[in-house]
Amino acid sequence: LSGTLPKDERLQLKKEVTGKIDYGNKILALDLVVRDEDENILDPDRTSVISLFQAHARAACTVTERIQEETSPQLSALGRSARLAASPSHSLYLCVRNFVCNIGEEAQLFMALYDPGEQRMISHIPAWCCWCPSHMAPVLPQDLGSKDLKRERLFLVCQIIRVGRMDLRDTYSRKLSTGLRRPFGISVMDITDITKGKCESDEDKQHFIPVHLAAADNDFLHNMIRKAVEGKDINHKGQGFWVSLKMLWGDLGQVRKDHPHLVDRSTVVARKLGYPEVIMPGKRGDVRNDIYLTLVQGEFDKGNKKTQKNVEVTVCVCDEAGSVVQNVIYHGAGDKPVSEYRSVVYYQQRHQRWMETVKIAVPIEDVHKTHLSTLQLPPCLSLPAKDKSERIFSMAFVKLMRADGTTLRDGEHDLVLYKGDSRRLEDASAYLTLPSTRNLSEPKLLSGSSFRMSSGASGLTVSARDSFQISTLVCSTKLTQNINLLGLLKWRSKPSLLTGNLQKLMNVDGGEVIKFLQDTLDALFSIMMENSDTDVYDTLVFDALV
Known part of the structure; x- marks a missing residue:
């Protein structure tokens, strides 16, 4: 692997492998192997007794904590919380196992993550039309940051839209309006404990989400969601969804690496309605x-x-x-x-x-x-x-x-x-x-x-x-709403305003610059290269870079 993986990824892989080896040795009551920071076995002929003792103590403590974490529910929850805090990006694996509802016509199902405090959707999840088992591909809402997981409450909601007649009681006729998208009902599930790591999530466990039917033709779906979030148990008569949920840590590349059996080519990736908390400049997946x-x-x-x-x-x-x-x-x-x-x-x-x-x-x-x-x-x-x-x-x-x-x-x-x-x-x-x-x-x-x-x-x-x-x-990450940043990115169109645009760049919010960091750096270095015969812009460009 030395010639195929970068150094940091290779070290991370070594830590994972050696960690499993040490864990297995402890379970089997075998000798504990002590290693250095690069996960290489320490040579007792070249290492002092005190260093060997300290390395042995650290390794024994790490293995013991891991065993206690997996055997104790309370410590396991703390471990999940620690992983949540350490990872800047999170994803929620969602798989709809089944949907049972007496609709009578074709239906469209729209799912989203919903914040009842802000009364808005925060993630755009796929819409399923003409429902049948073959359409139930798993979905992965990603870009969830620590702020999203710290929301007071977070719900998974589904809007059910009937496609057909204005009224189900209408009989089909030549003058009848068909193909209309009419409100039918909604489903809501509180997933706050799952996203915060307070309870273990398992892709094999199925959760039932009942359907709240529209009581009248003028019930707005958005208002129904608000009422359902605050409502009590309803008589759903067995109508609803069966879904599996699992919280995954890391960006999309890390999730695919750690969970290849869950996230494959058939998995639909749903981006967040907004920017992730951590934007990787120049990264292909962050170009939107x-x-x-x-x-x-x-x-x-x-x-x-x-x-x-x-x-x-x-x-x-x-x-x-x-x-x-x-x-x-x-x-x-x-x-x-x-x-x-x-x-x-x-x-x-x-x-x-x-x-x-x-x-x-x-x-x-x-x-x-x-x-x-x-x-x-x-x-x-x-x-x-x-x-x-x-x-x-x-x-x-x-x-x-x-x-x-x-x-x-x-x-x-x-x-x-x-x-x-x-x-x-x-x-x-x-x-x-x-x-x-x-x-x-x-x-x-x-x-x-x-x-x-x-x-x-x-x-x-x-x-x-x-x-x-x-x-x-x-x-x-290509079209900005900031006029000062736009002036710099389009500096060739009005070179006479370049001095003012460089000065205004320093007043642009840092988060806005990060979204366009690669284009901004390209523009700054182009200004330096194309004006190398004069030092008029050197100080301004340097101040902007700093």
């Missing part, structure tokens, strides 16, 4: 360019109708010409990409609250010319595709990159809803020059349901009684 979009809520006026509209939101990514960018939206980790996402439909609600998250992965070179487009339309999917555009009653959009070259800011965005002719709503040239978000300082219009944009030939009107909010989170 993901945008997480959450449909938060919306409020839609019924207008002249007696009842509220049934609203379905369609999300797609479009280029400057308005053409849909194909296969860049992911329902869940490991899922196949799609070109559009359709929201859950809630029955006749003025205020809609979805809290549905999807991942958008646009190639880095195309981000500057793409935008998100959301269409609000009544769910009537039995119509031919050519009639779909006739059903659009409003639309909203937001560009993925701002005018200054930085990416879309993280957080919630209150989008402007436009109404008009369906063809104009799908024409990018008609709306891309219009504002996409509302200014919070502007008072909300109350008179009238819409107003026409002034001095424009767009033919679109802005709805004043309707509102629509989304939330975005950018996880990219």
Whole structure:
């Protein structure tokens, strides 16, 4: 192995092997072999008696502690806590063994790790559609850091969405709307003790998670999760999930090395919604360019109708010409990409609250010319595709990159809803020059349901009684939201501003620099090399490096 493994990995492997040898010798009541710091056997002819005694005492103590840890539950828990504290990265092995529920139609299952304190998902776990045993591939939510494990409570949640008719009591007919995504129920399980190492986790042990069924057609899944987290036992009638959970320590490479029987090529890796606590600069696995979009809520006026509209939101990514960018939206980790996402439909609600998250992965070179487009339309999917555009009653959009070259800011965005002719709503040239978000300082219009944009030939009107909010989170190691850092990375485009950009770099948060450390160092050293004939930037570059 001396020619195939790096020195540190070889030493770690020697420690593991010799540790097992010493452990076996102790169990078999054989002689204890004393070793040095590099796990080499000490030569008694070249080692003093005192050094031999000290090495023997250390080895005996280590083996004894290991035996006590494995035989005592309390010490075993302390050992797990010590391993948790020592490792900067953690993963949770999840395998769904079985799912039993009387749904009556095709279903989609969306799992995530949920923090009830923040009332949000922290990990994007795969979505399973058309459930059958062959689809139950194990999943590995990774990038969980010490802060995640110190959360007061952490839950595994699953949202169950029925795909089919608006009402299960409806009979199939030619005019019936089908293919609708309707809320069915949720499942929650408190996994705090497992993630904190307070109880032993075993991949062979199965946990039952009951299903909380939606009591009414207007039960929002997100609200059901909050109620289930605080709720008591329910009469689930045997309906629910059987899952296996095991806490794994180390990064993905270490986990695959230590648990090859659990983590193989079929295992789906689910990244954290956000950056890991430890980012390895230049490491291939840490190169990301993901945008997480959450449909938060919306409020839609019924207008002249007696009842509220049934609203379905369609999300797609479009280029400057308005053409849909194909296969860049992911329902869940490991899922196949799609070109559009359709929201859950809630029955006749003025205020809609979805809290549905999807991942958008646009190639880095195309981000500057793409935008998100959301269409609000009544769910009537039995119509031919050519009639779909006739059903659009409003639309909203937001560009993925701002005018200054930085990416879309993280957080919630209150989008402007436009109404008009369906063809104009799908024409990018008609709306891309219009504002996409509302200014919070502007008072909300109350008179009238819409107003026409002034001095424009767009033919679109802005709805004043309707509102629509989304939330975005950018996880990219190539596209920054910091204008000062961007100025340095793009220094060749404006060399006259280089001095100011180098000075501003020292005010950029260190965590932001770490995300782009390799690109930042490349830029700094390029500045030094390309300006080697002058010392104007030497001090500034040196201060930035320090």
